[in-house]
Amino acid sequence: MANHHLGFDLGHADTAIALASGRETERFAAPANLEVQGQSIQPTALARIKREGKEVLVVGGRAIREVSKAQAQGNAALKAAFKTRPKNLGAATADLQDFFRTMLEEAAFDPAPPEGWAGCSIAVGCPSSWSAEEDARAYAEILREALAGTDMAKAEVSVVPESRAALLQAIENPNSPLTLEARRENILVIDVGSSTLDMSLIAPEQKASPLFDAGLDLGASFFDRRVLDAALADRSDARGFLELNPHYRDLWLYYARRTKEQFFIDAPHDDEEPISGAPLQTFFAGGQRQSLTIDITGEEFATLRRAPYDRPLNPSPELSLDPAALQGMSWEEIYEAALTALREAIARRGSAYGRVLLAGGASRMPFTEEIAQRVFAHGPGDTPVLRDPEPSHMVSRGLSRWSRRQESVERFAVAARKLMKERLPELASENFEPLKDRLATALAGVIFDRFVEPVLQLWKDGAFRTGRDVRAEIETRTAEWLASEEGTDFFVREINAWWREEVKHELDRELDKLHAAFDVSRDIQLNLGQAIDPAVFRFSASSLDLPFEAVIQAALLTLAFAVTIAIDAHFGFVPITTGALAAAVAVGGKPLRAWIARIDVPAFARRLPDRLPGREQLFDARVRARVEKQLGQSVEKARRSILDQIEAAVAASVTQQTKRARVLLHGEDGNAR
Ligand SMILES: Nc1ncnc2c1ncn2[C@@H]1O[C@H](COP(=O)(O)OP(=O)(O)OP(=O)(O)O)[C@@H](O)[C@H]1O
Ligand SMILES: [Mg+2]
Known part of the structure; x- marks a missing residue:
């Protein structure tokens, strides 16, 4: 059981680590980012530096700086951009593992939880387009292996789609920027990252079912590559140097990225003004020390915005995007095509979205918002797209x-099941008496309306x-009714009414305590407004152990009364022929059965009046009371089988509702990654 939860957003460009404590009352009740080397965001970079014959691992911004110094001496190399599908990682697996472990070691995490790393769970993000079975599972294995042999191996590691995490952050x-009103509708989260575009649609507070995750390998690092190309375009000396020293590439790409960011920060009006976010890069060529400026002008940037995208896109199948059709398109064209495909996929599923939340560092490029507004507008002038104020921290x-x-969901589910197992049978059993009375009364009514009155009519007609x-x-009518939807509905309706009146309030008190104890938010709280939810549990009236012979007897008894009264009414309430019948009826049981077997029905039918007396008369209080008593005994005998079905129905409802919470976390396939 973990008490500290680390969110590790291992991005293609940047990494951030956030910490949330297990309980709302503790420090880090709200997740906060941990600093590594005094900063909450670090470039995803690793350097192996040789110092005194030993290899030292340096991560983040320091890695870049150290490498810039050491690279000139040829004893260090920068490793970056190692976030790819596990099957493509190859030799970079070790870089990823070393980076992951070193970042965790360096994360300012003080004081450590009392249980040490055993009290920690670490959720690491992965792109939506990664498959749960293959990519995410293999990734989790690689990350676990990275911690093997250290104290950190005691922590639990799981891999979670990044857009799902961003969504949870957006909701909680x-x-x-999402108002409460916006949270009531389906929300679309678009995470514009350095290597991937991730999209996730969810209905957070309704049925909490993520409709889907989708994505493709469209990353903003494309612009970094183009900026570097532009810087190298008229520098054959630098290009030659890079060919001979390929390990410089990641470093220069990093500075190209900084230059790109600076360009968006400065947003220069003058199209010819060169912008740079990088220090002067020095290198040796032709035996001479040379320097390279990595900069870009507005004019150049406009050109590279139109350049064709340069990497395989691997769109997830849900988008129905043909990769061949995207060939030769620019970043923005592909971005627009992907968003449009998403919009269409949502419509195809018969679903809808309300607000669209842009996340990811690259959502700072203004055109990402402009395009999204255009694609997702619900009508002219509509601007459904919002940007998170801290896009770089959302995922972690x-x-x-x-x-x-x-x-908390898993613990809550266990506690809820335990509560149901322990408290529910007791509560239902304690309150069985009112259920019995309610069922007996209602069943008596059904018997009269459904069996007696129509049979009486038929009898009258000979x-x-x-x-x-x-x-x-x-008998036939009883069996038919019990097997019918109407019979099932009858029991479900009566049991649910009893539940609301007698059991629910008591159970709610206990559930409220559970909700508070596990900090279960409103959208996934258990709601047991009914004992039997027909959508979740199939109640079966005909499989009840209700002694049906007794029900049939009750029907015959009612019928006998009704016949007596009808005949009496016909003869002006003078009981001539009905003496024997009245006696049989009064005694019930065997004499009644004997009477029913002997009775000359056609003769009786002839004596029945054309018009039968009304329900009130045919089924008066005296008859009712007697029939209800008999039915009550019958229900009592079925006590166990009725309670069993109620308990099973509530258990099914609890399972269904906790599943909803799991779906919110794991997606519709329910796969933990
Ligand atoms: N001010 C800015 N203007 C433009 N782009 C920016 C800005 N700040 C950051 N970026 C870009 O955002 C990207 C990083 O965003 P983010 O951290 O969300 O991606 P990531 O998580 O590293 O990548 P991925 O999610 O694909 O693994 C980089 O391409 C970076 O250059
Ligand atoms: Mg990211």
């Missing part, structure tokens, strides 16, 4: 929330030859 963060914080949420026929008719 009190400073989220969301990941730590994910980890905490996952833990439809039966003997009493046995009458009995058979009632």
